[in-house]
Amino acid sequence: MANNKPVRAPCLDDTTANAVFVAVGRWSSLQSLVWARILGVRFGEKEFVSVVVLMFYQFGECDLEANGSAHANKKVTVVFVLGGPGSGKGTQCSNIVEHFGYTHLSAGDLLRAEIKSGSENGTMIQNMIKEGKIVPSEVTIKLLQRAIQENGNDKFLIDGFPRNEENRAAFESVTGIEPEFVLFFDCPEEEMEKRLLSRNQGREDDNIETIRKRFNVYMESSLPVIEYYKAKGKVRKINAARPIEEVFKAVKAVFTPESEKVVLKYMASGIDLHNGFLHLEGIQFTVVLIILRTRKVQFKEAIASILLLISTDISFFDRSAINFPITLHALLSVRDGNVFLRSLAFVVATDITLLVPRCITFA
Numbered sequence: 001m002a003n004n005k006p007v008r009a010p011c012l013d014d015t016t017a018n019a020v021f022v023a024v025g026r027w028s029s030l031q032s033l034v035w036a037r038i039l040g041v042r043f044g045e046k047e048f049v050s051v052v053v054l055m056f057y058q059f060g061e062c063d064l065e066a067n068g069s070a071h072a073n074k075k076v077t078v079v080f081v082l083g084g085p086g087s088g089k090g091t092q093c094s095n096i097v098e099h100f101g102y103t104h105l106s107a108g109d110l111l112r113a114e115i116k117s118g119s120e121n122g123t124m125i126q127n128m129i130k131e132g133k134i135v136p137s138e139v140t141i142k143l144l145q146r147a148i149q150e151n152g153n154d155k156f157l158i159d160g161f162p163r164n165e166e167n168r169a170a171f172e173s174v175t176g177i178e179p180e181f182v183l184f185f186d187c188p189e190e191e192m193e194k195r196l197l198s199r200n201q202g203r204e205d206d207n208i209e210t211i212r213k214r215f216n217v218y219m220e221s222s223l224p225v226i227e228y229y230k231a232k233g234k235v236r237k238i239n240a241a242r243p244i245e246e247v248f249k250a251v252k253a254v255f256t257p258e259s260e261k262v263v264l265k266y267m268a269s270g271i272d273l274h275n276g277f278l279h280l281e282g283i284q285f286t287v288v289l290i291i292l293r294t295r296k297v298q299f300k301e302a303i304a305s306i307l308l309l310i311s312t313d314i315s316f317f318d319r320s321a322i323n324f325p326i327t328l329h330a331l332l333s334v335r336d337g338n339v340f341l342r343s344l345a346f347v348v349a350t351d352i353t354l355l356v357p358r359c360i361t362f363a
């Protein structure tokens, strides 16, 4: 595993430093946090800027590509999006795609596309949908599997599937994929009925007779799937009987990583956040800088906030998986007439024996 391998940091020149701070990167999981420091930088008598530097290992494509096996080992993350017909699954999936980079696979849409393509199963699928019945697992699973394989993304929302226990078990045994979690839109029947009757997408099954049949199938066959995942602690239940924006607020909270939630909270109180990438000997790290300005926050409070931030963060990762010291210091005091932070002493510590002090400059 990458984090057992000590890495000697190469000298950081200005170009590297700028690249680190200019590049906009994604947050990686706090499980990969390998290094954290607090730096208090002092300007003149009164002005302080305190900086938190967090380094994360960047797992995923970068590492895998280095081993030449990115494709074969591609780990697929799947979230099942479940809920009754008209609960708003498709609507919210579009929002999730836009904000969180997932690919949306609607089982119903794939089946409808199959009918249109004139496939040999087309008539059978059409009849099942008209009756609100569940199409045989092998047909739906084949379509989902193909869509996953053909797509370059590694994060998928599977919407409207699995619809019964047989769907669920067959998908798991055929693909070997277990969902990360199940996003469950909980909505009363009267509200769903109202929505379906005004959906206006020309769907053959959005008539009151078929809608009633779909509700029955949902209660009898689909709810047990949700119960199954609930027992495994995998269900994230959302009250879907609210306006679209309110539902999405709740959805966002489910998809936002804990680390980001903490940081977002602190950003709201006058903290700047910069993050970027740093490459050290073929391994990519994410570097996050949190800069606090005393104009907005008192220095003591700022340090207290940072400590709280870090200690909150630390509870999210497994210390035993990390060989490196994670220590917190307000270690630096630099005198500089400039009100802007010009340089930052930076210690790359991936192993206690390999502490490499560096000074990097950014404009």
Ligand SMILES: Nc1ncnc2c1ncn2[C@@H]1O[C@H](COP(=O)(O)OP(=O)(O)O)[C@@H](O)[C@H]1O
Pocket: 083, 084, 085, 086, 087, 088, 089, 090, 091, 092, 195, 196, 198, 199, 200, 240, 241, 242, 243, 244, 245, 247
């Ligand atoms: N929270 C909501 N409030 C009101 N109408 C909604 C809401 N979410 C979705 N809709 C509307 O209800 C209909 C069904 O939503 P859709 O996302 O297609 O549901 P599903 O995919 O669960 O069948 C659509 O016309 C959609 O615009």
Ligand SMILES: O=c1ccn([C@@H]2O[C@H](COP(=O)(O)OP(=O)(O)O)[C@@H](O)[C@H]2O)c(=O)[nH]1
Pocket: 084, 085, 086, 089, 106, 107, 108, 109, 111, 128, 129, 130, 131, 132, 133, 134, 135, 136, 140, 159, 160, 161, 162, 163, 205, 214
């Ligand atoms: O995994 C699936 C998904 C959908 N369907 C069929 O497609 C219809 C429409 O499903 P969709 O998810 O598109 O719409 P919803 O019922 O959620 O509004 C269902 O009633 C089923 O007949 C199915 O058989 N298996």
